[in-house]
Amino acid sequence: MLYIGFDVGGTGVQVGVVNEKGEILCKGNMVTRTDIPVADQIKAMADCALETLGRSGYGLNDVKSLGAGLPGVVDPRTGHVAFCPNLGWKDVDFAGEMRKHIDKPVYMDNDATVAGLAENVAGVSAGAHSSVFLTLGTGVGGGIVIGGKVWSGFHGVGSEIGHMIIEMDGNPCNCGNRGCLERYCSATAIILAARAAVNQYQDSAIMAKCEGDPMKINAKMVFDAAKEGDELGLKLFNEYVKALSTTIVNIIHFLDPEVIALGGGVSKAGDFLLDALRKEVAHLVMYKTMPYARIELAKLGPDAGIIGAAMLGL
Ligand SMILES: [Zn+2]
Incomplete structure (x- = not known):
């Protein structure tokens, strides 16, 4: 059929x-x-x-x-x-x-x-017992699949992972709360953090990539600068990895899925991001001798x- x-x-x-x-x-x-x-x-x-x-x-x-x-x-x-x-x-x-x-x-x-x-x-979690998918784009979306079926919650408003609060009294979010994951792990969050910091790093590769205009900064410029070893690029990248790995560890401790798949524009940073996340998650995960979720890049794209x-x- x-x-x-x-x-x-x-x-x-x-x-x-x-x-x-x-x-x-x-x-x-x-x-x-x-x-x-x-x-x-x-x-x-x-x-x-x-x-x-x-x-x-x-x-x-x-x-x-x-x-x-x-x-x-x-x-x-x-x-x-x-x-x-x-x-x-x-x-x-x-x-x-x-x-x-x-x-x-x-x-x-x-x-x-x-x-x-x-x-x-x-895709990447084909046939998995359970998976959590995170879209890292303008915002952050989440999709939970357990036993082949989507989990949207009893009232239909579950899996809003982007609005999980990861910092008490943190950055304000469009939803009205503060400290939502989306404010740390979206492409928008990377851009806002770079714009706020770049004036203190006039020699940063990010400044060159945006031709001196912070309004032209995008997430790729920031991660590309990090790949080149740029000080500000690495600082922002490391902050990003810290926020996202904290989220991933929260998901592991809460749900213990077989796979956590990352999609959306930010995931195009590929292995550079994935390697850093896997390393940080290994430090943060509680049961260090037990196997835990595979962290992978989504593969189906649009x-x-x-x-x-x-x-x-x-
Ligand atoms: Zn929010």
């Missing part, structure tokens, strides 16, 4: 026809239309899915279910999308609307959660959203 997955973002929707191994057979996409009523947005998504399915050479009889990864929260009591700020959705009966156009079971979950599921089906959404129906 085949599964249709929607990766719904604030600017675009990616659609894929996926087989049970998590392989994408055919892809389509459309621009996210927040300027039209929600029912029309969902109809446009259904049309895009049917067009993509047609191109794949298969028909609706071959499709078992539809799934959507959404930048928001699904209320398990109603099955409605409780809210998606980027799409302007509030209490939307996504499944009910979608079934008016395609009469198949419809599943939904948070975008980071479905990306974690994708890695657990077809397709993880489509694959994981489709695999919600597995």
Whole structure:
């Protein structure tokens, strides 16, 4: 059987026809239309899915279910999308609307959660007993998979790992709290820390990379400077590793998953980041003689959203 997955973002929707191994057979996409009523947005998504399915050479009889990864929260009591700020959705009966156009079971979950599921089906944690996926991008998202099933919590608001508080009274977060992990482990956090420090390090390689304009600093510039041995680059990198390894150790002590997978833009630092994290986690982990979670880089990249959404129906 085949599964249709929607990766719904604030600017675009990616659609894929996926087989049970998590392989994408055919892809389509459309621009996210927040300027039209929600029912029309969902109809446009259904049309895009049917067009993509047609191109794949298969028909609706071959499709078992539809799934959507959404930048928001699904209320398990109603099955409605409780809210998606980027799409302007509030209490939307996504499944009910979608079934008016395609009469198949419809599943939904948070975008980071479905990306974690994708890695657990077809990526770095394929077949693992349990895995925690962290997206290290503009923010930090989390996806927990246990026994092949996503864990979103009893009320649907679990796995918000980015808003785990790792510093009491720490840096203010967009969510209203202080000291959230996202304020230390996102690309945004790296950029803000570099901007705040770079004026005291005029000779830093970061200053050269941003051509003297701190507003042009990105996370890659900071980590590249660290790789070159630059003093400020290394200071910021080491602070980052400390925050992320603390998080990873918290996850290990709390949940003891088989795999912790890292995705998102910051994870592109690759082995440079991974080696430093593994070393620090080995120091911090409590049961030093016991095996603990493998820490790996996610491998599905941007397709993880489509694959994981489709695999919600597995
Ligand atoms: Zn927060």
